[in-house]
Amino acid sequence: MIRETDFEKISEFEWEIPLSFNPDLKIPVRAFVSRDLLEEALGDLSFDQAINAAMLPGFIKNVLIMPDVHQGYGFPIGGVAAADVESGMISPGAIGYDINCGVRLLGSSILLEEAEPYLDDLILALDRHCPSGVGTKGSIKLNEKELSRVLETGAKWAEKQGFASEVDLRRTENGGSLPGIWGKVSARARERGEMQLGTLGAGNHFLEVGVVDRIINPSAASTWGLTEGCLTLMIHCGSRGLGHQVCTDYVKSFQGLDKRYGIKLPDRELVCAPINSPEGQDYVGAMRAAANYAFANRQILAHRARMAFEEVLAGKVANWHLFQVYDIAHNMGNFETHSIDGKPRKLCIHRKGATRALPPNSPDLPEEYRSTGQPVLIPGTMGTASWILSGTHTGMKKSFGTTCHGAGRMMSRNEAKRKVRGSDLIDSLGVRGIRIRAGSLSGLAEEAPEAYKDVDRVVDTVCGAGIASKVARLLPVAVIKG
Amino acid sequence: MLPSGFLEISHTADRALQVWAPTIDGLFSQSASGMYQLMGTIPEDSRQYYRNIRISAGDQEGLLVAFLNELLYFLEGDGLIFNDYVFTHDEEFLQIQMTGNTVRKDYSEIKAVTYHMLEIQHVMGVYEVIIVFDI
Numbered sequence: 001m002i003r004e005t006d007f008e009k010i011s012e013f014e015w016e017i018p019l020s021f022n023p024d025l026k027i028p029v030r031a032f033v034s035r036d037l038l039e040e041a042l043g044d045l046s047f048d049q050a051i052n053a054a055m056l057p058g059f060i061k062n063v064l065i066m067p068d069v070h071q072g073y074g075f076p077i078g079g080v081a082a083a084d085v086e087s088g089m090i091s092p093g094a095i096g097y098d099i100n101c102g103v104r105l106l107g108s109s110i111l112l113e114e115a116e117p118y119l120d121d122l123i124l125a126l127d128r129h130c131p132s133g134v135g136t137k138g139s140i141k142l143n144e145k146e147l148s149r150v151l152e153t154g155a156k157w158a159e160k161q162g163f164a165s166e167v168d169l170r171r172t173e174n175g176g177s178l179p180g181i182w183g184k185v186s187a188r189a190r191e192r193g194e195m196q197l198g199t200l201g202a203g204n205h206f207l208e209v210g211v212v213d214r215i216i217n218p219s220a221a222s223t224w225g226l227t228e229g230c231l232t233l234m235i236h237c238g239s240r241g242l243g244h245q246v247c248t249d250y251v252k253s254f255q256g257l258d259k260r261y262g263i264k265l266p267d268r269e270l271v272c273a274p275i276n277s278p279e280g281q282d283y284v285g286a287m288r289a290a291a292n293y294a295f296a297n298r299q300i301l302a303h304r305a306r307m308a309f310e311e312v313l314a315g316k317v318a319n320w321h322l323f324q325v326y327d328i329a330h331n332m333g334n335f336e337t338h339s340i341d342g343k344p345r346k347l348c349i350h351r352k353g354a355t356r357a358l359p360p361n362s363p364d365l366p367e368e369y370r371s372t373g374q375p376v377l378i379p380g381t382m383g384t385a386s387w388i389l390s391g392t393h394t395g396m397k398k399s400f401g402t403t404c405h406g407a408g409r410m411m412s413r414n415e416a417k418r419k420v421r422g423s424d425l426i427d428s429l430g431v432r433g434i435r436i437r438a439g440s441l442s443g444l445a446e447e448a449p450e451a452y453k454d455v456d457r458v459v460d461t462v463c464g465a466g467i468a469s470k471v472a473r474l475l476p477v478a479v480i481k482g
Numbered sequence: 483m484l485p486s487g488f489l490e491i492s493h494t495a496d497r498a499l500q501v502w503a504p505t506i507d508g509l510f511s512q513s514a515s516g517m518y519q520l521m522g523t524i525p526e527d528s529r530q531y532y533r534n535i536r537i538s539a540g541d542q543e544g545l546l547v548a549f550l551n552e553l554l555y556f557l558e559g560d561g562l563i564f565n566d567y568v569f570t571h572d573e574e575f576l577q578i579q580m581t582g583n584t585v586r587k588d589y590s591e592i593k594a595v596t597y598h599m600l601e602i603q604h605v606m607g608v609y610e611v612i613i614v615f616d617i
């Protein structure tokens with residue numbers, strides 16, 4: 001059992017499990033947590049899982065833990081590990097089943113008070129245009145040829161179909177398109193993807209209409225178009241059944257590779273292969289294809305959300321348009337160049353429940369964002385704030401340009417359902433002016449705010465550690481969940 | 483202890499089951515029943531549907547994951563849940579004839595079955611396993 005005394009305190013917001021903790025550790029585990037959040041994280045198996053990951057060969061420097069960490073199924077959620085592209089490993093389980101689960105933020109010039117009379121209609125329109133829930137099918141049925149284009153070009157496919165603008169793609173991580181290889185995605189995964197494009201899914205996926213409550217960095221907020229009192233729309237979803245199937249397929253096909261490549265595997269879910277091996281390259285191609293599907297999915301949802309806003313608000317508010325602020329992934333294996341011991345190295349950064357956060361002047365940012373650094377989108381819970389942060393140079397040095405992804409669960413779903421009734425939650429949020437539309441009261445209770453950590457403390461921690469910087473705070477106005 | 487059954491065990495964000503049965507086929511059936519219970523699936527009506535599957539894996543744990551993931555596939559694609567299984571083992575494959583019903587569409591999603599902590603143990607005549615599901 002891991003205890004606080006096993007950690008070395010590096011600073012108020014950085015704690016480390018050193019190599020001396022266990023002779024099988026290849027690299028230390030570095031956690032960006034306050035003392036309070038460390039104690040909370042010690043309540044489940046998060047650090048045990050991080051230690052398992054740090055025993056794998058091929059990861060460098062340290063396994064990182066973000067303050068919103070919680071136990072996963074092999075690799076902790078809120079975990080980060082970097083592998084050298086030439087000599088390191090890639091692990092599908094350290095990226096996750098919902099490949100490129102991520103968040104998109106759209107901004108507007110719509111003042112909350114001018115939209116207030118129409119919010120009930122708006123939430124109905126959003127629900128109608130953006131299907132959610134288990135088993136839902138989208139309105140776009142893809143044939144094999146079109147699906148292959150989605151898998152190979154991502155949001156660029158959406159642009160060709162007229163569902164995206166050049167600005168949308170420019171303000172998406174990786175331009176919304178990676179070199180995916182559709183042939184590395186199984187027939188079953190492709191079958192699952194044919195009918196689900198443009199759907200939200202269920203669980204903790206959501207659409208949230210918010211309002212900019214507070215600006216902390218006026219210069220960055222202005223660059224990104226965020227204005228106090230104006231509405232925003234946040235979309236949280238991923239690669240749907242196609243992505244889940246890709247991860248399932250490759251976690252299965254990687255079983256046994258530990259013997260072939262001489263890897264001592266602490267957990268079967270952490271199966272891995274050398275990035276440069278045929279197996280590793282197959283997975284990279286498939287993962288990127290699934291990531292492209294998610295980029296296209298969020299793009300379609302954004303397009304349809306814009307239709308909902310136009311349908312309800314055109315002619316009623318001065319400017320009903322939604323513009324793209326940014327789109328980020330928080331389950332991804334991204335290939336990036338980082339300075340390690342003063343030398344540039346090409347790495348595959350495994351982020352599972354963690355967000356890339358590029359600093360100012362990064363060439364991978366759109367021109368208009370180079371002065372500010374990358375927008376980082378941190379959704380809270382239904383009843384709490386969300387945060388918009390920016391990437392920092394300190395983050396590039398300390399955390400492979402990575403920060404947290406959300407509030408982080410701390411209560412099991414069963415416990416949440418025992419403590420909270422979905423109908424009571426709707427009422428209590430309604431009293432605060434937050435409208436909820438959910439497919440299931442039971443599912444809603446599972447996502448109750450009390451099931452999550454305090455997002456303000458999580459954000460204070462990453463900012464205190466210097467791996468992100470606050471720009472704006474949003475409050476929820478209306479939430480749609482599957 | 484009852485001869486076969488399942489129990490949900492606590493997990494922060496996902497779902498997990500402890501399953502036990504006197505036979506390996508029974509363990510597979512109970513795992514399926516437990517997974518469906520976690521999802522809250524309810525048959526829509528009494529009309530019966532049939533599916534046959536053939537799966538292979540390097541070991542029993544791999545077969546269990548493959549079997550449960552097949553059930554998730556049929557749930558998502560065909561809207562079917564199963565309650566009766568006939569298992570036929572041969573050298574290379576496990577064949578399963580499955581009988582079931584259509585499902586009411588108000589269940590909770592399970593994204594995938596994981597290999598996390600997955601180890602089938604056979605102790606004092608009872609097969610036992612812990613299965614963690616990604617939600």
